[in-house]
Structure formats: structure tokens, C-alpha cells
Amino acid sequence: MKKVILILVVLVAIGGIFLVSRSSNKSTPAGSNTTHTSSDASPSATDSSQAVETDTVTITNFKFSPAVIKVKKGTTVHWTNKDGVAHTVTADSGTGPKSDNLADGATYDYTYTQTGNFSYHCNIHPGMKGMVIVTD
Ligand SMILES: [Cu+2]
Incomplete structure (x- = not known):
């Protein structure tokens, strides 16, 4: 045993x-x-290591593209909705973009005057996330 x-x-x-x-x-x-x-894109949707240097963001397929961008302080960022449905560009908190509902083809501009990482989302689809990294 x-x-x-x-x-x-x-x-x-x-x-x-x-x-x-x-x-x-x-x-x-x-x-x-x-x-x-x-x-598997969802956990790294706003991964700052994937930042693209551009001032132009396109909204397609329920995504901000590129999701993370890097701009210099004072840059005006342009969002264009190229989706069949309405979206918004809305700061997660504090100052930042606060667009109305953007229909297909609509654009929205916001000028970043402070440095930092500014995350935003779509009010209609909270899973849509983006971030703008503003540097000196
Ligand atoms: Cu949306």
C-alpha cells in the first residue's frame, strides 16, 4: 500500500x-x-507604442484609424467619418474633442494646445477608443 x-x-x-x-x-x-x-487588437487599441505621426484620423469599420496618433502641441487634428453610421469624437475626461454626431462623410477638427496623452472614444459605441499623444 x-x-x-x-x-x-x-x-x-x-x-x-x-x-x-x-x-x-x-x-x-x-x-x-x-x-x-x-x-488580437482589442487590448492594445490605445497602446502608445503604436502611435502614428499624423494629424488625420479616419473612422471606418467602427474604429479610429490610426487609433493612436502623435502630434506636436498646437496641431489641429482632423477626424473624418467614413462609416455608414454616425460616430462621435469625445474626450474621455477633461478638455478635449467633443463632437456632435458625425454622419457618414462628416469631419471634425480639434486643436491640442497642451502636451500629454489624450484618450477619447465614441459616445455611441463606447468600445471605440483612440488616443492623441501631444508633445512639445
Ligand atoms: Cu461610433
Whole structure:
């Protein structure tokens, strides 16, 4: 009977080692993983490392594109809705853009006069998020 328990303990220990080695393999960046993570856009919708230097944002397919832009202080940013439905450009908090409902083809301008990271969203579709990074 003791022998059986001993074998079980050994098996559990081996299983534990196996699981640990599997999870550590997962965290190492393998080439095949890259495509997997890049297709999943939702957690990194306003990832500042993806900032594009432009003053023009297009709204298509329920997305701000590019979602994160980088501009110099004093820049006027232009949004154009090219979606079949209305959207807004609305600052998450404080000062920032506060557009009316923008129909298909409508544009909206906002001038950023302070430096910082200014996140915004669509009032109609709260899952739509964007960010403007303003630098000196
Ligand atoms: Cu919207």
C-alpha cells in the first residue's frame, strides 16, 4: 500500500514539473506567436507604442484609424467619418474633442494646445477608443 502512495507522489511531482516547463515555454516569444497576438487588437487599441505621426484620423469599420496618433502641441487634428453610421469624437475626461454626431462623410477638427496623452472614444459605441499623444 505504501508503494502505491509513493508512486502517486512521484507521478504528481512529474506532472507538476511538466506543467511548469510548459507554461515557461509559452512565455518565451516564439516566432509563431507573433501573428497570434497581432490579430488580437482589442487590448492594445490605445497602446502608445503604436502611435502614428499624423494629424488625420479616419473612422471606418467602427474604429479610429490610426487609433493612436502623435502630434506636436498646437496641431489641429482632423477626424473624418467614413462609416455608414454616425460616430462621435469625445474626450474621455477633461478638455478635449467633443463632437456632435458625425454622419457618414462628416469631419471634425480639434486643436491640442497642451502636451500629454489624450484618450477619447465614441459616445455611441463606447468600445471605440483612440488616443492623441501631444508633445512639445
Ligand atoms: Cu461610433
